[in-house]
Amino acid sequence: TQLLEQSPQFLSIQEGENLTVYCNSSSVFSSLQWYRQEPGEGPVLLVTVVTGGEVKKLKRLTFQFGDARKDSSLHITAAQPGDTGLYLCAGVSQGGSEKLVFGKGMKLTVNP
Amino acid sequence: NAGVTQTPKFQVLKTGQSMTLQCAQDMNHEYMSWYRQDPGMGLRLIHYSVGAGITDQGEVPNGYNVSRSTTEDFPLRLLSAAPSQTSVYFCASSYNTGEGGYTFGSGTRLTVV
Secondary structure, three states: OOOOEEEOOEEEEEOOOOEEEEEEOOOOEEEEEEEEEOOOOOOEEEEEEOOOOOEEEEOOEEEEEOOOOOEEEEEEOOOOHHHOEEEEEEEEEOOOOOOEEEOOOEEEEEEO | OOOEEEEOOEEEEOOOOOEEEEEEEOOOOOEEEEEEEEOOOEEEEEEEEEEOOEEEEOOOOOOEEEOOOOOOEOOEEEOOOOHHHOEEEEEEEEOOHHHHOOEEOOOEEEEEO
16 A cells, blocks of 8 residues: 655644645655645545646645656645645555545644 | 535444445546545545446455445445444545546544444
8 A cells, every 4th residue: 555645744834934745655656636624524626736747836836746756745835824724645556546545634724 | 516425424323333324426426435534644545436336445444335336326334333433434536536636525423432
């Protein structure tokens, strides 16, 4: 079973700061996805990256897929209190399995 | 469009009891999965299905059964509940696991006493 390691696991910052979340594995993925989850709700998909080296932007969020397709990062610029939540990365392993496995997540708190 | 609907939202079971967590989606998605979420453990895959009649095990399948008789429904059965199965359970569906991403239900919070 491939393992997805996320770091940091917890982050508390002030409004306006920048941050980067990392998602690393020793396995190669055919795609990597990022989700955001708020308390009491299910995760909501933010982005899917499928090509090594791919960069996608979603407003103040920038997602990158590593060249070797083993890792990914999420960068948030000028964080706002509304960004508070649990950020989860998830991957589909290369090789035909349709399993989507998740990292443990990063709990972000943005203080006003 | 209802998306992914899970019932019940909350449930308390006694050890040894059985129950079925229901999951239905109205998006005609082929792929469906069940996850459990525990503090500090993230989301762990229990079982998944790539289409009606096809299911496979995930990371933590022991104590759970599934079946997929229709595209819309993917129930999760606990045959003999144990306290270790206390968790929040999420059902999710996708048209394409790799590129499409999953749509999640709002979860079932299960407590086994």
